[in-house]
Amino acid sequence: MNSIAAQSMFQQFEEADYLCRRVLDALLREDVQNLVSHSHWFSAESVPFRRQLPGKLKKCQWLAARHLSGGCLWLAVKPGSFMQSWVLHDLPVCWESAGRYQWLDDLENILGLFYQALNGEARQRFEAFAEECKVAVEHSIICRQEKQRYFNACQMQSYTGSAPIWLQHLLHYERLAAFLDHPFYPTARAKLGFDADDLAAYSPEFQNAFRLNWLAVPKAICRRHGNIATTGILPDFSDLGLDPSHADSHELLPVHPFMWGERLHTLLRDHGLLNRVLLAPKTALEVVPTLSVRTVQLCNQPRVHLKLPLAIRTLGGMNIRTIKPSTIEDGHTVQTLLGKIIQDEPKLRGLVLLTDESRGLTAAESASFGYIVRQYPNAIEHGTTVAVAGLLAETPKRNLVVEQLVEFYFDDDKDFLEAYLDITLRLHLTLWLRYGIALESNQQNSLLVVQQEEPRLRLLLKDNDAPRIYPAMLATSRPDLAEALERLVDRRILAENELALAQMFTTITLQLNITSLLEGLAATGKRRRDTFYRQLHAKITEVLDDLEGEGVNTRSARDYLLESEWHYLKLLLTAATLQGKHNTGAADVNKYYGKTAPNRLRQL
Incomplete structure (x- = not known):
């Protein structure tokens, strides 16, 4: 075997092992098939196969899932404190069946134990997830190789080129963020629908530029929102090889090149549009992919991005990346509402x-x-813009992005966290407790704009088309703003009670945007984990005290955030992949919750 083949096999094993651990932790966290709630616990000394235990598994606890069909699955586990009570201690796992013990460390066989007795849709969903895991491993290997290539290139040269520094920083940190895995969804690396060539052509890990295809669609079936002409994005019909006379009757529609060809033909046929639209023979508008994949940045207007439908699935088999017609209207309504509040x-x-x-x-x-x-606002041209999703990403210098920001813009990590926690918590707790609004401003949709001058750190929000708003609270605090809720097309935005706000604040702002960051900082070993959480506890208390001093009722939020034993967590693997909406009852696969996350703030 040559060295290249050996390296490829090692990478395959390394990525598969990494993914296996992530998947098992997710199954434990979401209590899939009652893996935690219906199992029993044993010490290493009391398991029936104690004499066969590998050395690394002789001093841990064991979870015995006897309720799985055909035998008992034994998992070596240890107590967890972040997001789940139990996490995997190490591989392999042990499968006990008919008095025999089999040691397993490959994900395909382990997952098979969970669905071997299932039928119909339930089995199909698990099998689809098993395939998703294979794609995740494949895409992980490809992206890891590209990461190494990019890092080597960065080591060889400093920032050069004609692009302004702010743009070079933006693209660089966006790319680093793309190399970092999602904190919780185990197979987030998989872009279902992309093959290896698509990944290289259209993914943010590679950041290759490409040109958009175009359709001319009859105006009678189009709906414009706002003055698109002012954006300067639309080419002339003649530039696309189309008769200019069609401009009177048709609108131009950009199409992602991944969708061009057979995929587009199928969509047009299914919508009865094959003979009603014109396919432009030429391309126009050079773009580069962003962190969300379906959103692209214009090369000649980098503050302008286009969000395009893309028939791939990310963060779950049910999360297809198309654009509902209501998204533009609702997003604009919410952004306008936020602008007035701010x-x-x-x-x-x-x-x-x-x-x-x-x-x-x-x-x-x-x-x-x-x-x-x-x-994007002009402000991004006067600072460094980094998505919260990229703060824990590794840099070519082998430190973290957040550590670079601290080095250039802050005294130390405590100084950075003071600024970050203050604006993040002040914004989202104010929106929740005063206005009855919780934003789905996840790691991709929340960006930091940092600079040497004051204010050194500002928060930039995008893509706010799917919040939760409790109309009764908004009507009480700002009846003039509550009138805007009547314009919302997606009525799922309107919450029936305050619980929906607490759930979204916890799972998005607290867990994804804050405590995931604290865990990553603690992992560097520079400060003890508890010191980060004490700073968070103090900031939450400070903001709640300020709001209470302004007449806002903070009692329920204080009790829940700081005193409750458990916090909500998002069951994304369950709702977006393993079960259908008819089983979960979730109106939105991204808003299905359990309440089993240990509250570390209470433990302080």
């Missing part, structure tokens, strides 16, 4: 920035035909 809040004004997402187009009332124009 301007009226002295402690938020000037520290929270918003993208403009008021312009776009939808066609044929379909989630497969349309686009959204996202305009």
Whole structure:
């Protein structure tokens, strides 16, 4: 065997082993098939196969899942404190059946134990997840190789080129973020629908530029939002090889090149549009992919992004990346609402920035035909912009992105966290407790704009089309703003009680955007984990005290955040992959919750 083949086999094993551990932790965290709640616990000394135990498994606890069909699955586990009570201690696992013991460390065989007795849709979903795991391993290997190539290139040269420094930083940190895995969803590396060539051509890990294809669609079936002409994104019909006379009757629609060809033909046929649209023979508008894959950045206008439908699935088999016709309207309504609130809040004004997402187009009332124009504020040209999703990403210098930000812009990590926690918690606790609003401003949708001058850190929010809003609370605090809720198309945005706000705040703001970061910082070993959580506890208390001093009722939030034994967590693997909505009852696969996350703030 040559060295290249040996290296490939090692990478395959390494990525598969990494993924196996992530998947087992997710199964434990989400209590899939009652893996935790219906199991029994044993010490290493009391398991029936104690004499066969590998040395690394002789001093841990064992979970025995006897309720699985055909035998008992034994997992070596240890207590966890972040997001789950139990985590995998180490591989292999042990399968006991008919008095025999089999040691397993490959994910395919382990997953098979969970669905071997299932039938119908339930089995199909597990089998689909097993395939998703294979794609995740494949994509992980490809992206790891590209990461190493990019890091080597960065070591060989400093930032060069004609692009302004702010843009070079933006692209660099966006790419680093793409190399980092999602904190919780185990197979987030898989972009279901992409093969290896697609990954290289269209993924943010590679950041290759490409040109967009175009359709001309009859105006009669299109709906414009805002003044698209002012964006400068639309080419002339003649530039696309189309007769200019069609401009009177048709709208131009950008199409991601991944969708061009057979995929587009199928969509047009299914919508009865094959003979109604014109396919432009030429391409136009050079773009690069962003962290969300389906959103692309214009090369000649880097503060302008286009969000395009893309028939791939990420973060779960049910999370297809199309664009609902309601998205533009609801996103603009929510952004307008936020803009007014921020301007009226002295402690938020000037520290929270918003993208403009008021312009776009939808066609044929379909989630497969349309686009959204996202305009970033001028402020990003005067600082370094980093997605929260990329703060824990590794840099070519082998430190973390957040450590680089601290080095260049702050005194130390405590100084950085003071600024970050203050604006993040002040914004989201104010929105929740005063206005009845919780944003789905996850790691990709929350960005930091940092600079040497004051304010050194500002929060930039985008893509706020799927919040939860409790109308009764907003009507009490700002009846003038509550009128805007009548314009919302997706009525799932409207919550029936305050619980939905607490759930979204916890799973998005607290867990994804804050405590995941604290865990990553603690893993560097520079400060003890408890010191980070004490800083978080103190900041939550400070913000709640400030709001209470302004007449806001904070009692329930204080009790839940700081005193309750358990916090909510998102059951994304369950809802987005392993079970259908008819089983979970979830109106949205991204908003299905359990309440089994240990509250570390209470433990302090």
